[in-house]
Amino acid sequence: MDFPYPFAELTPSSRPHPPVVAKVTHHSIELHWDLERKAKRQGPQEQWAQFSIEEEDPKTHTYGIIYTGYATKHVVEGLEPRTLYRFRLKVSSPSGEYAYSPVASASTTREPISCEHLHRAVNVNDEDLLVGILQGGSVKVDVPNKLGLTALMVAAQKGYTRLVKILISNGTDVNLRNGSGKDSLMLACYAGHLDVVKYLRGHGASWKARDLGGCTALHWAADGGHCHVVEWMLKDGCEVDATDAGSGWTPLMRVSAVSGNQRVASLLIEAGANVNVKDKGGKTPLMVAVLNNHEELVQLLLDKGADASVRNEFGKGVLEMARVFDRQKVVSLLEGRRKQMPKKSAVPSVR
Structure with a gap:
């Protein structure tokens, strides 16, 4: 069997190529390697070169194996968003010889905006963050939280008048109701936020609900x-x-x-x-x-x-x-x- 790398005569120029970074998300990195030799494998699998992907620990700068096998790609999952990761490829022959590739680095992407971000912005009364999330267009303004409350209901209940105005200007439905049938107007009335009550009434909230x-x-x-x-x-x-x-x-x-x-x-x-x-x-x-x-x-x-x-x-x-x-x-x-x-x-x- 002709192995891809001359282990006995290993030189820097003959080391395996570093793994190629393919698809990257906020929690995963896809790696490919040995693409040029994938089609040349012959004989039983135990005579093939074996591949390992090792990930660097940023604190100790040591490497740990996260994949070993004969495949030529691996998806590293469970990663943190917006974080730099370093990987190297180890190629091993059936006789036990091995060689390491240079290190490949890749950073995960920013976490996609979700309804949790929307409700977090409302809970902490962050106007700029709320506006940025809504302008991004990836989150629906009326998506409820785990308690079945829309962002408008939360803002009305807390008396965040500016957020109420922002949400309404971005198309929120003032007449939506939670699991017990309460709408934003009822929540604002119970909490005593008159400015919010007046604004909701001026934008379609009904006393008859x-x-x-x-x-x-x-x-x-x-x-x-x-x-x-x-x-x-x-x-x-x-x-x-x-x-x-x-x-x-x-x-x-x-x-x-x-x-x-x-x-x-x-x-x-x-x-x-x-x-x-x-x-x-x-x-x-x-x-x-x-x-x-x-x-x-x-x-x-x-x-x-x-x-x-x-x-x-x-x-x-x-x-x-x-x-x-x-x-x-x-x-x-x-x-x-x-x-x-x-x-x-x-x-x-x-x-």
């Missing part, structure tokens, strides 16, 4: 407790008594159940919220406030005309509910109110 539970942006704003946002939303025309799909709760009912925020409740009532509305179980905001021991809200609702005589589907009134759940302060408040109510005088019948 509902999440999977049937809640509107006003429900979420009421939960968030940000009065300046609630006040602007009401002036902008959102429906004050929209009911959710589960319990039939209005935003005022949500306040009664969740936060007990008196200031938010006042804004809702001033905008026309029905203080005596009933949910699907027959409960009023006053009943819900009593059950959740929101004493100041109970006082407000009574001042605004809540009917303490209304009973639920089981025939229970607010005073009975307060006693059953041992809401002592609320019981005292309700009893005091009842004593203050003028007694109805008997009206003589007309014959």
Whole structure:
């Protein structure tokens, strides 16, 4: 067998050629070698020259074998982006003689822009990075992250108004929803970012949108407790008594159940919220406030005309509910109110 290299008479000029760098990506380098002799192999494989590719360790400057065999190409994978790598080829004869090629160097390419880069730019509020990614055109602006949130949803939730404007100018859909049905407007309302709320409204976001539970942006704003946002939303025309799909709760009912925020409740009532509305179980905001021991809200609702005589589907009134759940302060408040109510005088019948 005529081996490709005269091992016994090895000189610098007769050393194997370095491996040829072919395709390079951000995580792989493809190497080729001995291309001119590939077609001349004869006889059984054990009589062929064997090839090894060795990679240099940049810290110790020693070489380790990453491939051994009879092929004439190898793809080195699992590499770091934008990194220089050095390789050499070792050619061995069946008798054990071997020769090394000069070193071949190659650098991996820059990591391609992905949705992770897009969301990373939004998370750290990096305007320049976001603009560069979007101008590159390789990432869709509405691709969701692992939590199902678009970049706009994240920016709206965090209150990054400049990023919201950049994303909208690059074609993001303001009405997309996450897995629970919330859109960017709902997230901004709950978080209290009025500038973002105004901008989203000016670019097609709707007050009529509902999440999977049937809640509107006003429900979420009421939960968030940000009065300046609630006040602007009401002036902008959102429906004050929209009911959710589960319990039939209005935003005022949500306040009664969740936060007990008196200031938010006042804004809702001033905008026309029905203080005596009933949910699907027959409960009023006053009943819900009593059950959740929101004493100041109970006082407000009574001042605004809540009917303490209304009973639920089981025939229970607010005073009975307060006693059953041992809401002592609320019981005292309700009893005091009842004593203050003028007694109805008997009206003589007309014959």
